[in-house]
Amino acid sequence: MTDHGTAAAAPADEARRALESFLDEFGALQDEIRTRFQQQEERLTMLDRKHIGAPARHPLSTAADERAPHAAAFDAYLRSGDDEGLRGLALEGKGMNTAVAAEGGYLVDPATAETIRGVLRASSSIRAIASVVTVEATSFDVLVDHTDIGSGWATEADPTEPSTAPLIDRISIPLHELSAMPKASQRLLDDSAFDIEGWLAARIADRFARAEALAFISGNGQDKPRGFLNHPAVPNGSWAWGSLGYIATGNAGDFAALNASDSIVDLVYALEAPYRAGAVFVMNSKTAGAVRKMKDADGRFLWSDGLAAAEPARLMGYPVLVAEDMPDIGAGAFAIAFGDFRAGYTIAERPDLRVLRDPFSAKPHVLFYATRRVGGDVSDFKAIKLLRFAVD
Numbered sequence: 123m124t125d126h127g128t129a130a131a132a133p134a135d136e137a138r139r140a141l142e143s144f145l146d147e148f149g150a151l152q153d154e155i156r157t158r159f160q161q162q163e164e165r166l167t168m169l170d171r172k173h174i175g176a177p178a179r180h181p182l183s184t185a186a187d188e189r190a191p192h193a194a195a196f197d198a199y200l201r202s203g204d205d206e207g208l209r210g211l212a213l214e215g216k217g218m219n220t221a222v223a224a225e226g227g228y229l230v231d232p233a234t235a236e237t238i239r240g241v242l243r244a245s246s247s248i249r250a251i252a253s254v255v256t257v258e259a260t261s262f263d264v265l266v267d268h269t270d271i272g273s274g275w276a277t278e279a280d281p282t283e284p285s286t287a288p289l290i291d292r293i294s295i296p297l298h299e300l301s302a303m304p305k306a307s308q309r310l311l312d313d314s315a316f317d318i319e320g321w322l323a324a325r326i327a328d329r330f331a332r333a334e335a336l337a338f339i340s341g342n343g344q345d346k347p348r349g350f351l352n353h354p355a356v357p358n359g360s361w362a363w364g365s366l367g368y369i370a371t372g373n374a375g376d377f378a379a380l381n382a383s384d385s386i387v388d389l390v391y392a393l394e395a396p397y398r399a400g401a402v403f404v405m406n407s408k409t410a411g412a413v414r415k416m417k418d419a420d421g422r423f424l425w426s427d428g429l430a431a432a433e434p435a436r437l438m439g440y441p442v443l444v445a446e447d448m449p450d451i452g453a454g455a456f457a458i459a460f461g462d463f464r465a466g467y468t469i470a471e472r473p474d475l476r477v478l479r480d481p482f483s484a485k486p487h488v489l490f491y492a493t494r495r496v497g498g499d500v501s502d503f504k505a506i507k508l509l510r511f512a513v514d
Contacts, residue, residue, distance in 0.1 A: 200318045200490070201311045203479050234323045235475045241327035247335035248350075251402050251443055252467040253501070257297070262470035264293040264501040268363070291363070295470045297495040298346050302329035305487040322477070326492045336447045338469070338498050347498030350467055351449075351456055355508055358392045366500075367392060368456065368508040375453035375511055383416045383424055385509060389460050390438055392507045397462040402441045404459040406448040413437060413458075451511055458509035466505030471496040 242249055255262060268289040304325035310316055334347070341349040350366065358367035369392050371385040372378040378385060393401060405413065414425035414435075426436050434441040440460070449455040472495040480489040500506065 197318065199479060200322065200477070203481060234319050235473075237320075237323045238327040238330065238475060241323075242331050242334065247331065247445060247447075248338035248404070248443075248463060248467060248498075249334060249469055251404075251463040252338070252469050252498070253464045254469045254471065256473050257470050258472065259297075260495075261294050261296045262468070262497065264295065264468055266291040266293065266502065293468075293499060293501055295347075295468060295497045295499045295501075297470060297472060297497040299493050300330055300333055300346075300496055301491065301493045302326045302333075303489050303491050304329075305484055305489045307487050308481070309486075311488060322490060322492075326475075330494070334496065335445060338467070339445060339447045341498070343499070347469070347496065348500075349498075350459065350500050350506055351508075353500055353503070355456060355510070357514070358507065363503050366503060366506055366508055368510045370510050370512050370514050372513060373511070374513055375455075376451065377412070377416075377511075383418060386413070386416070386424065386438065386458075389458065389507055389509045390440070393461060394504060397465060397505045398440075400462040400464055401460055402443055402463060403437050404443045404445050404448060404463075405457060406446050406450065407444055408450050409448065409457045410435075410442065410444055412451060454510065454512050456508040456510055459506060460509070461506035463506065466500060466502045467498065468501040469496065469498040 243254075268291065302325065304322065306318075306321070311318060337347040337349060339349040340351045341347045342352055354365040355368045356362070356365045358369055361367035369385055369389045371382075377383075390398065390401075414423070416424045418424060424438055425442075428435055434443065436442060448459070449457050451457045475492065475494045478491040478493075480491055483489055
Protein backbone atom coordinates (compact mmCIF):
# COMPACT_ATOMS: atom_id res chain seq x y z
CA MET A 123 0.00 0.00 0.00
CA THR A 124 2.84 2.36 0.82
CA ASP A 125 4.56 1.81 -2.51
CA HIS A 126 1.28 2.43 -4.32
CA GLY A 127 0.74 5.77 -2.50
CA THR A 128 4.24 6.95 -3.28
CA ALA A 129 3.82 6.12 -6.93
CA ALA A 130 0.54 8.10 -7.06
CA ALA A 131 2.11 11.22 -5.44
CA ALA A 132 4.96 11.46 -7.96
CA PRO A 133 2.90 12.89 -10.88
CA ALA A 134 1.33 15.47 -8.57
CA ASP A 135 4.77 16.69 -7.46
CA GLU A 136 5.91 16.99 -11.04
CA ALA A 137 2.82 18.96 -11.97
CA ARG A 138 3.34 21.33 -9.03
CA ARG A 139 6.98 21.89 -9.96
CA ALA A 140 5.98 22.55 -13.59
CA LEU A 141 3.38 25.11 -12.47
CA GLU A 142 5.87 26.88 -10.19
CA SER A 143 8.41 27.00 -13.04
CA PHE A 144 5.78 28.47 -15.37
CA LEU A 145 4.81 31.15 -12.82
CA ASP A 146 8.45 32.10 -12.35
CA GLU A 147 8.96 32.44 -16.11
CA PHE A 148 5.70 34.43 -16.46
CA GLY A 149 6.76 36.81 -13.67
CA ALA A 150 10.13 37.38 -15.35
CA LEU A 151 8.35 38.09 -18.64
CA GLN A 152 6.08 40.62 -16.92
CA ASP A 153 9.09 42.40 -15.44
CA GLU A 154 10.77 42.53 -18.86
CA ILE A 155 7.65 43.93 -20.54
CA ARG A 156 7.27 46.56 -17.80
CA THR A 157 10.93 47.59 -18.15
CA ARG A 158 10.74 47.89 -21.94
CA PHE A 159 7.52 49.89 -21.74
CA GLN A 160 9.10 52.31 -19.26
CA GLN A 161 12.18 52.69 -21.50
CA GLN A 162 9.96 53.43 -24.52
CA GLU A 163 7.98 56.03 -22.59
CA GLU A 164 11.19 57.76 -21.48
CA ARG A 165 12.46 57.75 -25.08
CA LEU A 166 9.24 59.38 -26.35
CA THR A 167 9.45 62.02 -23.62
CA MET A 168 13.01 62.92 -24.62
CA LEU A 169 12.01 63.19 -28.31
CA ASP A 170 9.09 65.50 -27.46
CA ARG A 171 11.34 67.77 -25.42
CA LYS A 172 13.95 67.85 -28.16
CA HIS A 173 11.61 68.74 -31.02
CA ILE A 174 8.96 70.81 -29.29
CA GLY A 175 10.82 72.49 -26.45
CA ALA A 176 7.90 71.86 -24.09
CA PRO A 177 6.58 69.08 -21.86
CA ALA A 178 5.73 65.84 -23.63
CA ARG A 179 2.02 66.31 -23.03
CA HIS A 180 1.85 69.78 -24.63
CA PRO A 181 -1.83 69.96 -25.72
CA LEU A 182 -1.21 72.02 -28.86
CA SER A 183 1.62 69.85 -30.13
CA THR A 184 -0.21 66.60 -29.40
CA ALA A 185 -3.28 67.80 -31.28
CA ALA A 186 -1.14 69.12 -34.12
CA ASP A 187 0.63 65.76 -34.45
CA GLU A 188 -2.73 64.08 -34.88
CA ARG A 189 -4.04 66.73 -37.34
CA ALA A 190 -1.14 67.41 -39.67
CA PRO A 191 2.64 67.05 -39.65
CA HIS A 192 3.13 70.67 -40.69
CA ALA A 193 1.14 72.01 -37.75
CA ALA A 194 3.37 70.17 -35.29
CA ALA A 195 6.55 71.17 -37.11
CA PHE A 196 5.51 74.84 -37.30
CA ASP A 197 4.62 74.86 -33.60
CA ALA A 198 8.07 73.45 -32.80
CA TYR A 199 9.73 76.14 -34.92
CA LEU A 200 7.85 78.96 -33.18
CA ARG A 201 8.56 77.68 -29.68
CA SER A 202 12.17 76.57 -29.90
CA GLY A 203 13.48 77.43 -33.38
CA ASP A 204 13.68 73.74 -34.30
CA ASP A 205 13.12 73.72 -38.08
CA GLU A 206 14.05 70.09 -38.64
CA GLY A 207 10.41 69.11 -39.09
CA LEU A 208 9.68 71.85 -41.63
CA ARG A 209 12.79 71.06 -43.65
CA GLY A 210 11.92 67.38 -43.51
CA LEU A 211 8.45 68.03 -44.90
CA ALA A 212 9.91 70.01 -47.78
CA LEU A 213 12.40 67.26 -48.60
CA GLU A 214 9.69 64.61 -48.56
CA GLY A 215 7.58 66.68 -50.94
CA LYS A 216 4.69 66.89 -48.48
CA GLY A 217 4.97 70.60 -47.80
CA MET A 218 6.60 72.26 -50.77
CA ASN A 219 4.18 75.15 -50.26
CA THR A 220 5.12 75.49 -46.59
CA ALA A 221 8.88 76.04 -46.64
CA VAL A 222 11.12 78.72 -48.13
CA ALA A 223 14.80 79.60 -47.81
CA ALA A 224 15.93 79.56 -44.19
CA GLU A 225 16.98 83.20 -44.22
CA GLY A 226 13.47 84.12 -45.37
CA GLY A 227 11.65 82.20 -42.66
CA TYR A 228 8.89 79.63 -43.10
CA LEU A 229 5.34 79.84 -44.34
CA VAL A 230 2.79 79.73 -41.55
CA ASP A 231 0.46 76.83 -40.94
CA PRO A 232 -2.40 76.94 -43.51
CA ALA A 233 -5.06 77.16 -40.80
CA THR A 234 -3.27 80.12 -39.19
CA ALA A 235 -2.89 81.87 -42.55
CA GLU A 236 -6.59 81.45 -43.25
CA THR A 237 -7.40 82.96 -39.84
CA ILE A 238 -5.33 86.03 -40.70
CA ARG A 239 -6.94 86.40 -44.12
CA GLY A 240 -10.36 86.06 -42.51
CA VAL A 241 -9.63 88.92 -40.12
CA LEU A 242 -8.38 91.09 -42.99
CA ARG A 243 -11.51 90.43 -45.04
CA ALA A 244 -13.77 91.22 -42.10
CA SER A 245 -12.00 94.45 -41.14
CA SER A 246 -13.50 97.83 -42.00
CA SER A 247 -11.20 98.70 -44.87
CA ILE A 248 -11.39 99.03 -48.63
CA ARG A 249 -10.46 95.35 -48.82
CA ALA A 250 -14.02 94.51 -47.75
CA ILE A 251 -15.52 96.14 -50.88
CA ALA A 252 -12.66 96.06 -53.44
CA SER A 253 -11.71 93.39 -55.95
CA VAL A 254 -9.07 91.07 -54.41
CA VAL A 255 -6.97 88.83 -56.67
CA THR A 256 -4.30 86.29 -55.75
CA VAL A 257 -1.14 86.25 -57.90
CA GLU A 258 2.16 84.39 -57.91
CA ALA A 259 4.08 87.14 -59.74
CA THR A 260 5.53 90.41 -58.43
CA SER A 261 2.83 92.55 -60.08
CA PHE A 262 -0.67 92.33 -61.52
CA ASP A 263 -1.80 94.02 -64.74
CA VAL A 264 -5.33 95.29 -65.33
CA LEU A 265 -6.32 95.89 -68.97
CA VAL A 266 -9.00 98.53 -69.57
CA ASP A 267 -10.71 98.79 -72.98
CA HIS A 268 -12.02 102.32 -73.58
CA THR A 269 -13.67 101.62 -76.94
CA ASP A 270 -17.04 100.15 -77.75
CA ILE A 271 -17.71 97.58 -80.45
CA GLY A 272 -19.43 99.16 -83.43
CA SER A 273 -23.03 98.15 -83.99
CA GLY A 274 -26.05 99.27 -85.99
CA TRP A 275 -29.05 98.20 -88.01
CA ALA A 276 -28.19 96.60 -91.31
CA THR A 277 -29.87 95.03 -94.31
CA GLU A 278 -28.68 92.17 -96.42
CA ALA A 279 -27.43 94.49 -99.17
CA ASP A 280 -25.79 97.15 -97.00
CA PRO A 281 -22.04 96.87 -96.37
CA THR A 282 -20.89 96.39 -92.77
CA GLU A 283 -18.41 98.93 -91.47
CA PRO A 284 -15.47 97.48 -89.47
CA SER A 285 -15.25 98.27 -85.76
CA THR A 286 -12.75 100.87 -84.63
CA ALA A 287 -9.40 99.74 -83.26
CA PRO A 288 -9.52 99.21 -79.48
CA LEU A 289 -7.90 101.70 -77.14
CA ILE A 290 -6.52 99.73 -74.22
CA ASP A 291 -4.93 101.04 -71.04
CA ARG A 292 -2.65 98.82 -68.98
CA ILE A 293 -2.64 99.49 -65.23
CA SER A 294 0.20 97.69 -63.47
CA ILE A 295 -0.20 97.03 -59.73
CA PRO A 296 3.16 96.15 -58.14
CA LEU A 297 3.25 94.06 -54.95
CA HIS A 298 4.99 95.49 -51.90
CA GLU A 299 6.23 93.80 -48.74
CA LEU A 300 4.11 94.33 -45.65
CA SER A 301 5.70 93.30 -42.36
CA ALA A 302 4.90 92.93 -38.67
CA MET A 303 7.22 92.02 -35.80
CA PRO A 304 5.45 90.83 -32.63
CA LYS A 305 7.62 89.59 -29.76
CA ALA A 306 7.23 87.21 -26.84
CA SER A 307 9.49 86.04 -24.02
CA GLN A 308 11.03 82.59 -24.23
CA ARG A 309 9.52 81.74 -20.86
CA LEU A 310 6.07 82.43 -22.29
CA LEU A 311 6.84 80.26 -25.32
CA ASP A 312 7.91 77.41 -23.03
CA ASP A 313 4.54 77.53 -21.26
CA SER A 314 2.48 74.61 -22.56
CA ALA A 315 -0.79 76.50 -21.94
CA PHE A 316 0.23 79.38 -24.25
CA ASP A 317 -1.50 79.22 -27.65
CA ILE A 318 1.44 80.43 -29.71
CA GLU A 319 -0.27 80.13 -33.11
CA GLY A 320 -3.45 81.90 -32.00
CA TRP A 321 -1.46 84.71 -30.38
CA LEU A 322 0.76 85.13 -33.44
CA ALA A 323 -2.22 85.17 -35.83
CA ALA A 324 -4.03 87.83 -33.80
CA ARG A 325 -1.01 90.15 -33.55
CA ILE A 326 -0.08 89.84 -37.22
CA ALA A 327 -3.65 90.26 -38.46
CA ASP A 328 -4.16 93.40 -36.36
CA ARG A 329 -0.96 95.02 -37.63
CA PHE A 330 -1.60 94.09 -41.25
CA ALA A 331 -5.23 95.26 -41.16
CA ARG A 332 -4.31 98.72 -39.84
CA ALA A 333 -1.44 99.20 -42.31
CA GLU A 334 -3.51 98.06 -45.29
CA ALA A 335 -6.53 100.16 -44.39
CA LEU A 336 -4.46 103.35 -44.46
CA ALA A 337 -2.51 102.46 -47.61
CA PHE A 338 -5.60 101.59 -49.68
CA ILE A 339 -7.02 105.05 -48.99
CA SER A 340 -4.03 107.42 -48.97
CA GLY A 341 -0.90 105.38 -49.74
CA ASN A 342 1.56 107.08 -52.10
CA GLY A 343 2.51 103.95 -54.03
CA GLN A 344 6.15 104.04 -52.91
CA ASP A 345 6.91 100.74 -51.14
CA LYS A 346 3.21 100.49 -50.35
CA PRO A 347 -0.12 100.28 -52.25
CA ARG A 348 -1.41 103.46 -53.88
CA GLY A 349 -4.60 104.73 -52.29
CA PHE A 350 -7.46 106.11 -54.36
CA LEU A 351 -7.16 109.53 -52.67
CA ASN A 352 -3.56 109.78 -53.93
CA HIS A 353 -4.75 110.23 -57.53
CA PRO A 354 -5.54 113.70 -58.97
CA ALA A 355 -9.10 114.90 -58.31
CA VAL A 356 -10.87 117.31 -60.67
CA PRO A 357 -14.39 118.77 -60.86
CA ASN A 358 -16.66 116.11 -62.26
CA GLY A 359 -17.63 118.31 -65.20
CA SER A 360 -14.04 118.27 -66.49
CA TRP A 361 -13.23 114.65 -65.59
CA ALA A 362 -10.70 112.72 -67.66
CA TRP A 363 -9.20 109.25 -67.37
CA GLY A 364 -6.41 109.08 -64.82
CA SER A 365 -8.20 111.31 -62.31
CA LEU A 366 -11.21 111.06 -60.01
CA GLY A 367 -14.17 113.38 -60.41
CA TYR A 368 -15.52 115.26 -57.41
CA ILE A 369 -18.64 117.16 -56.40
CA ALA A 370 -18.23 120.26 -54.21
CA THR A 371 -20.48 120.90 -51.21
CA GLY A 372 -20.55 124.65 -51.95
CA ASN A 373 -19.19 125.57 -48.54
CA ALA A 374 -15.53 125.50 -47.48
CA GLY A 375 -15.07 122.98 -44.70
CA ASP A 376 -18.73 121.99 -44.28
CA PHE A 377 -21.96 121.10 -46.01
CA ALA A 378 -23.98 123.93 -47.53
CA ALA A 379 -25.95 125.99 -45.04
CA LEU A 380 -29.17 125.44 -47.02
CA ASN A 381 -30.22 122.12 -48.50
CA ALA A 382 -27.13 120.40 -47.12
CA SER A 383 -28.17 117.02 -48.44
CA ASP A 384 -28.22 118.21 -52.07
CA SER A 385 -24.50 117.55 -52.43
CA ILE A 386 -25.05 113.92 -51.37
CA VAL A 387 -27.70 113.54 -54.06
CA ASP A 388 -25.43 115.16 -56.65
CA LEU A 389 -22.62 112.79 -55.66
CA VAL A 390 -24.81 109.74 -56.21
CA TYR A 391 -25.92 110.79 -59.66
CA ALA A 392 -22.45 111.90 -60.72
CA LEU A 393 -21.70 108.18 -60.91
CA GLU A 394 -22.85 106.49 -64.09
CA ALA A 395 -25.82 104.14 -63.78
CA PRO A 396 -23.93 100.86 -64.45
CA TYR A 397 -21.70 101.57 -61.43
CA ARG A 398 -24.47 102.68 -59.07
CA ALA A 399 -25.84 99.13 -58.81
CA GLY A 400 -22.83 98.05 -56.74
CA ALA A 401 -21.88 101.40 -55.21
CA VAL A 402 -20.90 102.02 -51.59
CA PHE A 403 -20.33 105.18 -49.52
CA VAL A 404 -17.00 105.40 -47.68
CA MET A 405 -16.44 107.82 -44.76
CA ASN A 406 -15.11 107.87 -41.21
CA SER A 407 -17.12 107.93 -37.99
CA LYS A 408 -17.06 111.72 -37.53
CA THR A 409 -18.39 112.28 -41.02
CA ALA A 410 -21.00 109.56 -40.55
CA GLY A 411 -22.17 111.32 -37.37
CA ALA A 412 -22.81 114.49 -39.36
CA VAL A 413 -24.43 112.78 -42.35
CA ARG A 414 -26.85 110.63 -40.37
CA LYS A 415 -28.59 113.79 -39.09
CA MET A 416 -29.54 114.89 -42.60
CA LYS A 417 -33.17 114.86 -43.76
CA ASP A 418 -34.81 115.26 -47.12
CA ALA A 419 -37.40 117.91 -48.00
CA ASP A 420 -40.13 115.78 -46.42
CA GLY A 421 -38.29 115.45 -43.12
CA ARG A 422 -37.18 111.84 -43.63
CA PHE A 423 -33.66 110.81 -42.63
CA LEU A 424 -31.36 109.91 -45.50
CA TRP A 425 -29.53 107.47 -43.21
CA SER A 426 -30.97 104.12 -42.12
CA ASP A 427 -29.30 101.63 -39.82
CA GLY A 428 -28.93 97.98 -40.79
CA LEU A 429 -31.71 95.69 -39.64
CA ALA A 430 -29.30 92.87 -38.71
CA ALA A 431 -26.09 92.95 -36.72
CA ALA A 432 -23.79 92.30 -39.69
CA GLU A 433 -25.75 94.40 -42.18
CA PRO A 434 -24.20 97.81 -42.99
CA ALA A 435 -25.99 101.10 -42.52
CA ARG A 436 -27.39 102.70 -45.68
CA LEU A 437 -27.38 106.22 -47.03
CA MET A 438 -29.98 106.92 -49.73
CA GLY A 439 -30.33 103.15 -50.00
CA TYR A 440 -26.61 102.47 -50.59
CA PRO A 441 -24.36 100.65 -48.07
CA VAL A 442 -21.94 102.69 -45.96
CA LEU A 443 -18.42 101.50 -45.10
CA VAL A 444 -17.06 103.33 -42.06
CA ALA A 445 -13.29 103.54 -42.68
CA GLU A 446 -11.52 105.51 -39.97
CA ASP A 447 -8.60 106.43 -42.26
CA MET A 448 -10.81 108.65 -44.43
CA PRO A 449 -10.20 112.40 -43.84
CA ASP A 450 -12.35 114.38 -41.41
CA ILE A 451 -14.65 117.10 -42.72
CA GLY A 452 -12.49 120.16 -43.32
CA ALA A 453 -11.63 122.85 -45.86
CA GLY A 454 -10.87 121.14 -49.17
CA ALA A 455 -11.08 117.64 -47.70
CA PHE A 456 -12.36 114.66 -49.68
CA ALA A 457 -14.18 113.22 -46.70
CA ILE A 458 -16.72 111.08 -48.58
CA ALA A 459 -16.22 108.68 -51.48
CA PHE A 460 -18.95 106.95 -53.44
CA GLY A 461 -18.50 104.30 -56.06
CA ASP A 462 -18.35 100.71 -57.16
CA PHE A 463 -15.04 99.80 -55.53
CA ARG A 464 -15.19 96.22 -56.78
CA ALA A 465 -14.79 97.66 -60.26
CA GLY A 466 -12.80 100.73 -59.28
CA TYR A 467 -10.09 99.44 -56.93
CA THR A 468 -8.05 96.22 -57.21
CA ILE A 469 -5.97 94.60 -54.48
CA ALA A 470 -3.37 92.05 -55.57
CA GLU A 471 -1.67 89.77 -53.07
CA ARG A 472 0.45 86.65 -52.81
CA PRO A 473 -1.18 83.78 -50.90
CA ASP A 474 1.81 83.02 -48.69
CA LEU A 475 2.63 84.47 -45.28
CA ARG A 476 6.19 84.00 -43.99
CA VAL A 477 7.47 84.01 -40.42
CA LEU A 478 11.14 84.28 -39.43
CA ARG A 479 12.02 83.55 -35.79
CA ASP A 480 14.69 85.87 -34.33
CA PRO A 481 15.83 84.97 -30.79
CA PHE A 482 18.91 87.24 -30.83
CA SER A 483 17.94 90.86 -31.61
CA ALA A 484 15.76 91.55 -28.56
CA LYS A 485 16.94 89.18 -25.80
CA PRO A 486 15.37 87.86 -23.61
CA HIS A 487 12.45 88.21 -26.03
CA VAL A 488 11.95 86.33 -29.28
CA LEU A 489 10.92 88.36 -32.33
CA PHE A 490 8.70 86.94 -35.07
CA TYR A 491 9.26 88.77 -38.35
CA ALA A 492 6.14 88.17 -40.45
CA THR A 493 5.91 89.31 -44.07
CA ARG A 494 3.44 89.13 -46.94
CA ARG A 495 3.28 90.86 -50.32
CA VAL A 496 0.32 93.01 -51.32
CA GLY A 497 -0.43 95.84 -53.72
CA GLY A 498 -3.40 98.00 -54.64
CA ASP A 499 -4.44 100.77 -57.03
CA VAL A 500 -7.39 102.29 -58.85
CA SER A 501 -8.35 100.09 -61.78
CA ASP A 502 -11.32 102.07 -63.17
CA PHE A 503 -11.34 105.83 -62.73
CA LYS A 504 -14.98 106.05 -63.79
CA ALA A 505 -16.15 103.91 -60.88
CA ILE A 506 -15.27 106.23 -57.95
CA LYS A 507 -16.48 109.79 -57.19
CA LEU A 508 -15.53 112.06 -54.31
CA LEU A 509 -17.28 114.74 -52.26
CA ARG A 510 -15.09 117.79 -51.63
CA PHE A 511 -15.85 120.16 -48.79
CA ALA A 512 -15.18 123.34 -50.72
CA VAL A 513 -16.96 126.12 -52.59
CA ASP A 514 -16.05 124.66 -55.96
